Amino acid sequence: MFFYLLGIFLLTCAPTWAQDQGHALHGDGAGDPKAWRMPPHDFPMPPLPGLADAVPIVGPFLVKMDAMDITAFPEASPSEIVEMADGEILVMNASIVRRTINGKTFLMYGYNGQYPGPLIKVERGARVIVELKNEIEMPTTVHWHGLRLDNRFDGVPDLTQPPVLPGESFTYEVYFPDTGIYWYHPHVREDIQQDLGLYGNMLVTPPEPDYYSPVNREVVLILDDILMDDLGPIPWGDRAPTHALMGRFGNVMLVNGESDYELAVERGSVVRFYLTNVANTRTFNVVFGGAPIKIVASDVSKYEREEWVESIVIAPAERYVVEVLFDDPGELAIDNSIQAIDDFMGRFHPHVDKLGTVRVSDTAVGESYAEAFRKLRANADVHEDIESFRRYFEKPVDHSLELTLELENLPLPIVQAMQFEAGLYAPPIEWNDAMPVMNWLSSAEQVHWILRDPDTGKTNMDIGWKFQVGDVVKIRIFNDPETIHPMNHPFHVHGQRYLVLSLDGVPNENLVWKDTAIVPVGTTMDILIDITNPGEWMMHCHIAEHLHAGMMTSFTVTEP
Numbered sequence: 330m331f332f333y334l335l336g337i338f339l340l341t342c343a344p345t346w347a348q349d350q351g352h353a354l355h356g357d358g359a360g361d362p363k364a365w366r367m368p369p370h371d372f373p374m375p376p377l378p379g380l381a382d383a384v385p386i387v388g389p390f391l392v393k394m395d396a397m398d399i400t401a402f403p404e405a406s407p408s409e410i411v412e413m414a415d416g417e418i419l420v421m422n423a424s425i426v427r428r429t430i431n432g433k434t435f436l437m438y439g440y441n442g443q444y445p446g447p448l449i450k451v452e453r454g455a456r457v458i459v460e461l462k463n464e465i466e467m468p469t470t471v472h473w474h475g476l477r478l479d480n481r482f483d484g485v486p487d488l489t490q491p492p493v494l495p496g497e498s499f500t501y502e503v504y505f506p507d508t509g510i511y512w513y514h515p516h517v518r519e520d521i522q523q524d525l526g527l528y529g530n531m532l533v534t535p536p537e538p539d540y541y542s543p544v545n546r547e548v549v550l551i552l553d554d555i556l557m558d559d560l561g562p563i564p565w566g567d568r569a570p571t572h573a574l575m576g577r578f579g580n581v582m583l584v585n586g587e588s589d590y591e592l593a594v595e596r597g598s599v600v601r602f603y604l605t606n607v608a609n610t611r612t613f614n615v616v617f618g619g620a621p622i623k624i625v626a627s628d629v630s631k632y633e634r635e636e637w638v639e640s641i642v643i644a645p646a647e648r649y650v651v652e653v654l655f656d657d658p659g660e661l662a663i664d665n666s667i668q669a670i671d672d673f674m675g676r677f678h679p680h681v682d683k684l685g686t687v688r689v690s691d692t693a694v695g696e697s698y699a700e701a702f703r704k705l706r707a708n709a710d711v712h713e714d715i716e717s718f719r720r721y722f723e724k725p726v727d728h729s730l731e732l733t734l735e736l737e738n739l740p741l742p743i744v745q746a747m748q749f750e751a752g753l754y755a756p757p758i759e760w761n762d763a764m765p766v767m768n769w770l771s772s773a774e775q776v777h778w779i780l781r782d783p784d785t786g787k788t789n790m791d792i793g794w795k796f797q798v799g800d801v802v803k804i805r806i807f808n809d810p811e812t813i814h815p816m817n818h819p820f821h822v823h824g825q826r827y828l829v830l831s832l833d834g835v836p837n838e839n840l841v842w843k844d845t846a847i848v849p850v851g852t853t854m855d856i857l858i859d860i861t862n863p864g865e866w867m868m869h870c871h872i873a874e875h876l877h878a879g880m881m882t883s884f885t886v887t888e889p
């Protein structure tokens with residue numbers, strides 16, 4: 330029904346916009362991996378009249394497009410663990426590597442030639458030095474996501490440092506004040522650089538021996554996806570990102586950079602997983618083949634108390650620490666289990682993306698931690714820390730933000746299809762790319778995502794909030810469902826930590842310190858920011874394409 334109506338819209342309003350706007354036709358580059366071509370999509374979709382031959386208004390980008398022989402570049406190797414003591418130095422180069430994914434070999438980027446980048450393992454309170462060398466084709470920086478470190482090392486180009494040009498270096502001093510799992514990535518064209526492999530984890534271990542429950546294994550899982558077809562990756566946009574409406578969903582799922590991740594454990598093992606979502610836009614809903622999951626911690630702390638969960642919803646840039654008991658021998662799948670939407674048929678359907686496999690052997694694990702696993706801990710240390718903020722929970726809202734978007738010169742058939750779609754149901758979270766062609770054709774030059782302060786009317790980088798160290802700031806964020814294309818946004822605050830107090834007025838009963846949290850469509854989220862760290866800091870949507878379509882602001886924190 331929806332497709333039928335959409336087809337009528339498109340037939341009646343747009344047949345030649347591509348030619349009118351000077352768009353190249355994707356047929357020009359048929360068979361050329363460096364040319365624009367229609368991205369693959371995961372449900373059958375007939376060609377759209379008026380859009381069938383269209384390509385984005387930005388040019389295509391791939392790594393080293395002029396390379397004659399990609400075998401001249403070194404093959405990437407799996408991530409290595411780098412244990413660092415206070416004061417130690419790590420040299421880290423961002424460079425071009427060769428990867429083979431799903432049987433296709435092509436050029437990507439890597440830190441120290443690894444996928445993901447080195448896993449930096451430190452004890453809480455350590456301060457280490459990382460010397461970044463830029464050996465890729467474009468400027469870059471490293472942002473140390475979630476760390477409350479010195480502002481000048483936060484890695485935001487033109488705010489905390491100049492971009493590191495190709496051939497140049499920058500020395501970071503990285504400080505780890507909080508236990509947990511963190512990650513590093515560029516803050517320049519993340520939609521390209523991060524998608525091409527520039528990401529890695531930092532595991533901050535606790536000095537207290539019983540900080541976590543005893544487990545048999547600790548496993549770091551980085552969740553990602555990449556958009557590719559039989560010719561290799563679909564090119565990225567050169568001067569601005571494509572996929573600015575919904576972000577670039579991949580069609581090949583990657584765990585630790587691999588499309589066929591496997592883990593072998595002995596029967597009865599308890600495994601503590603440290604999950605990080607580094608995808609450009611995809612929110613995952615992770616299950617472990619029905620094995621019981623206990624949620625322990627998130628971005629910047631443990632929860633007040635542990636809980637059983639059916640699955641883990643993890644938005645871009647979020648982290649979760651969970652424990653899983655593998656009691657039954659056999660093979661089970663780590664899945665992304667979602668309700669996908671097909672906008673062309675206007676319906677939901679259950680959908681599973683396999684992320685990896687856990688093989689549980691018949692041999693019983695040497696030491697069983699099943700008994701400790703079955704107990705849900707209350708974390709008195711976290712609870713006490715959060716209790717000291719409880720007197721601020723009911724304070725008046727200090728500032729508000731509305732999340733919205735504006736369009737500029739977007740092709741008429743896309744706008745009209747979106748107008749029609751806007752009258753339909755908008756899901757709180759978009760689990761899949763329900764309109765892959767319209768999304769691909771929307772560049773960040775045509776779509777402007779907006780943070781708006783309703784008290785001043787100012788938007789994005791003009792908002793200019795000012796705080797002092799010691800402030801406890803309540804922000805009310807409203808994700809406007811009445812826009813032409815509402816979408817969930819993972820909201821990231823640099824250099825500080827915050828609590829999600831409530832969603833739509835319903836108080837959060839089990840708190841955890843966050844640096845990134847998802848704001849579903851139509852939802853009002855109240856957060857409480859603990860302002861502890863002076864400097865110029867960003868807050869922004871962590872969908873890479875939304876960030877580069879403007880959805881960011883900065884705030885100033887001064888010493889009192």
Ligand SMILES: [Cu+2]
Binds near residue numbers: 778817872876880
């Ligand atoms: Cu966003």
